[in-house]
Amino acid sequence: MYLVTFRLDPGEYDAEFHELNDSIQAVAEETDGYRGKRTWNDPASDEVLVVYYWETLDALDAFGADADHKRAKQRWTEWYDAYEVTITDVIETYGSGFGDSADPPK
Template sequence: MYLVTFRLDPGEYDAEFHELNDAIQVAAEETEGYLGKRTWHAPESEEVLVVYYWESLDALESFGADSDHKRAKRRWTEWYEAYEVTVTEVVEAYGSGFGDDADPPV
């Protein structure tokens, strides 16, 4: 499994951002190998972390080829003050007690 952590400092969102963001989420959900996402908001700042769960690197690369996703990446300065993407391969995951909130989300 792979995790893609999208860390962002939001700027100003307009209607076009929301439309494109919704289209990108649909594209992710329709990509074979997409497992879900989780979003966290830092309590002390505007920073947001979105973690996307992918079954394989091939699935992630397939999503990366989406035209809406590519277009949004080119326009990031219009909507974000800053961003960072980290791709991580999960070697092991374990735990107990989260029930329906266990990762990866479904």
């Protein structure tokens, strides 16, 4: 499994951002190998972390090839003050579990 952590400092969102964001999320959900996402917000700094769960790098690559996703990446300065993407290969997970909120999301 792979985790893609999208860390962002939000700027101003317009209608086009929301349309593109919804389209990109729909593409992710339709991609074989997409397992879900979790989002955290830091109210003190407004920083946002979104963690996406992928079964394989091939699935992630297929998602990254989407035209809307590529367009959004080119236009990030219009909507974010800063961003960072980290891709992590999960070697192991363990713990007591979180029931219905266990990772990866269902």
